[in-house]
Amino acid sequence: MNNILIVEDDNDINMLLTDLLKGEYNITNAFSGTEAMLIFANSGEKFDLILLDLMLPGKNGEEVIEEIRKTSSVPIIVLTAKGDTQTLVSVLEIGADDYISKPFDTREVKARVKSHLRKLQTSANTDTNDILQFENIKIDLMSRDVLADNKPITLTQKEFDLLVLFINEPKRVFTKEILYTMVWGDAYYGDDNTINVHISRLRSKLKDYTQKDIIETVWGVGFRLNTKK
Structure with a gap:
């Protein structure tokens, strides 16, 4: 319980x-x-x-x-x-x-x-061998540890879930409705503040390690992983 x-x-x-x-x-x-x-x-x-x-x-x-x-x-x-x-x-x-x-x-x-x-x-039910890697970022899905150049980054639950979502599908553009449904597990009622703030904080936390905004905005559509070098 x-x-x-x-x-x-x-x-x-x-x-x-x-x-x-x-x-x-x-x-x-x-x-x-x-x-x-x-x-x-x-x-x-x-x-x-x-x-x-x-x-x-x-x-x-x-x-x-x-x-x-x-x-x-x-x-x-x-x-x-x-x-x-x-x-x-x-x-x-x-x-x-x-x-x-x-x-x-x-x-x-x-x-x-x-x-x-x-x-x-x-x-908690994720396979213990599941490791995601994107550039210098490594994610352990079991322990929920995030490392950049082997240095730990502290993310909230939602920031972690958002990052995993983007890295799992690097070419996909996620609308705010899809992000809210998949990460918050709830119907989307146009709550832009919640999503925008979480994306902004995730970008800020990762920028020092990646030297770029890890999530890019696709204007009028949504967000996707920034795969540009």
């Missing part, structure tokens, strides 16, 4: 999420950002997913994301009442994998959680 950490200071919402998910997952609760980081640092459990509110006492949600991303690529779904585009783009840029706006539909929460955990399960 997968382990989920719920970080939400509103007791009613925290308990609502717990009741919603506890039948299928092991749930651990935190009610502040500081408490969440203590649990994350000291727990012997390996969390498979984190549901994280942004407006928290102690450390805020953004600080929690930044700290976790120093050591872990665990999927983080942000729950936020901040609906402005800049806030949503910002949390994706610092390492969140997804976001759900408050007030939320409980069916959407369950669907998003299942989607992210399904991706983890698929990765």
Whole structure:
């Protein structure tokens, strides 16, 4: 059974999420950002997913994301009442994998959680000998390690999945709809911010090692692997 950490200071919402998910997952609760980081640092459990509110006492949600991303690529779904585009783009840029706006539909929460955990399960079942190579980048599909010139690169779950997708089909142009369906495992409703930010962060992380944008934009269509020397 997968382990989920719920970080939400509103007791009613925290308990609502717990009741919603506890039948299928092991749930651990935190009610502040500081408490969440203590649990994350000291727990012997390996969390498979984190549901994280942004407006928290102690450390805020953004600080929690930044700290976790120093050591872990665990999927983080942000729950936020901040609906402005800049806030949503910002949390994706610092390492969140997804976001759900408050007030939320409980069916959407369950669907998003299942989607992210399904991706983890698929990765865990990958053949241990599966290694992808593109130029100086090497990807171990089993361990989910990414190396460039034998130096490790830390990617989030979605960044990793996007890179694998592009390298597996280097000549294919992926539309945003296809990327969202294949990587997020959900129907696409024109959520350009999520895809654009993840592509931008993936490019930025790899550029120092490849000296080019590893993913190129095909204007009006989508994205593909940049195979030009």
